Amino acid sequence: MFAGSIPALVTPFRNGSFDEMAFRNLVDWQIESGSSALVPCGTTGEASTLSNAEHHRVIEVCIEQTAGRVPVIVGCGSNDTKNALLHMNFSKKAGASAALCVAPYYNKPSQAGLIAHFSYLADHCDLPIVLYNVPGRTVTDIAPETVCELANRYPDQIIGIKDASEDLSRVADHRMGISKEFCQLSGNDELALPFNAAGGKGCISVTANVAPQLCAEFQHACADNDLLKARQLNDRLYPLHYAMFEDSSPAPVKYALSRVREGFSDEVRLPLCSASDHARRAVDAALDHAGLL
Template identity: 65%
Template sequence: MFSGSIPALVTPFRDGAVDEAAFRRLVDWQIKEGSSALVPCGTTGEASTLDNDEHHRVIRICAEQAAGRVPVIAGCGSNDTQTALWHIKEATVAGADAALMVAPYYNRPSQDGMIAHFSWLAERSELPIVLYNVPGRTVTDMLPDTVTELHRRFPGKIVAIKDASGDLARVTQHRLGAGPDFCQLSGDDPLALAGYALGQVGCISVTANVAPNLSARFHAAAAAGDFPAARELHDLLFPLHKAMFADASPAPAKYALSRLHDWVSEEVRLPILPCNEAGRQAVDAALSRAGLAVGLA
């Protein structure tokens, strides 16, 4: 259902508010440069600091601007099941194509609790669901047996996973448990190359915000089985993958975009701070290494 280079879009801010004009330009640029789908209101989009009106508005802008050119996978997760369903309903009305649902954070539900949470949502959602496992942020870890069981119960509704566990063995476990039709996406840019060999078909990416064309070319090569070309592009992008986390994300990504485009501000929201000096140096070096020109239109 989804594949290739899928940026988890930053949410541009200016003077404390969502910069809608910049976000529309970002969507157009991403599509022009080859991104195969878009994710508004994910972790990189600072969804945790958007109020609900902003959250739903950002999804709507993304869907409006994409206008069916690529799928929109809207971040709809919450640690409150009722709120998660509200986000799904708003994303459905906004025109999103799927809902990205992070494992409930802070509450630390059991595996049975997660099965109950996602089952309740799947029974009520009009959108297909992409599970999102990122235990480094949520503490909760959605284990492979849980993923397999959810897909078994709802094969036409729980259709994919973004896995950011860092455990590549899970790609095989998911494939053997849920079957080859279950869509597996990496949540870690540096692991995407290895993920293709194991059965992943793309990545929901931070780096693709900054280098969408190079990222799209990398994923096209990997999907075609041209691993020498994919490895060459991976090596070119690897310093940028690392630089995106040289300071608290998404500050480095926003700094990088501000270096590339004068219409994107590097503004973030507390408790995230603007990218620190060491992070800026890492980003600048990585942009240079990747041959990305500063000051693009």
């Protein structure tokens, strides 16, 4: 099972194309700094603007560069069930540890539709699935009852959830409603401390892109039940968690990386724009507060 600080990696671009060397360097830095797993091609990776060929190349590069040092949980979600399966099959062949599958966005499926979607994926590919619930982006909310039904129906395949619902009561709902070990990972950096206290095991993190060592130390403190240390680290990171969303993500995190990693471009793809001056000031202040500048 997965645990600890797991960065949802950005996808570096330069002159409109995937910057493979910058990505390889980012992967190495993350692992060397204590990240416990990696997530390429998620929301922060701008997967919605990647062609399938680009999506698969990012997966290949991440798994190749990781070289088995940590697990790779690949973003495979889509609002097209067959395309999500395409990503899962490719990821399995490439050597991924699991697939991160977001609730289908835009279509607004019912709970029955969600069960049918994730059941289809589990029935047609045996790569383990981590559900991804982020109703603020997808509109669709994977209800706790649906999570429990899927996890209990597919105990060996649907193994966890990245929960960005911002509803901390769901940690207990899932823990008490699922009759097996089930990995719960926060999808909100700023809620990771209470999420872990309720029974979570870590965070799929935006902030870890920029502060991987601090985020890893924070998660280790939580796992060790060292509340004082966890609280102190959380206080250092807290302004940065919010600065990452002062503008449309991942523009602020890419700007932050350009501040802490020499030569890293803050380029994003349309319809996103580079971080605003307001967001840049917030990021700079938060990086300074965390002691990263």
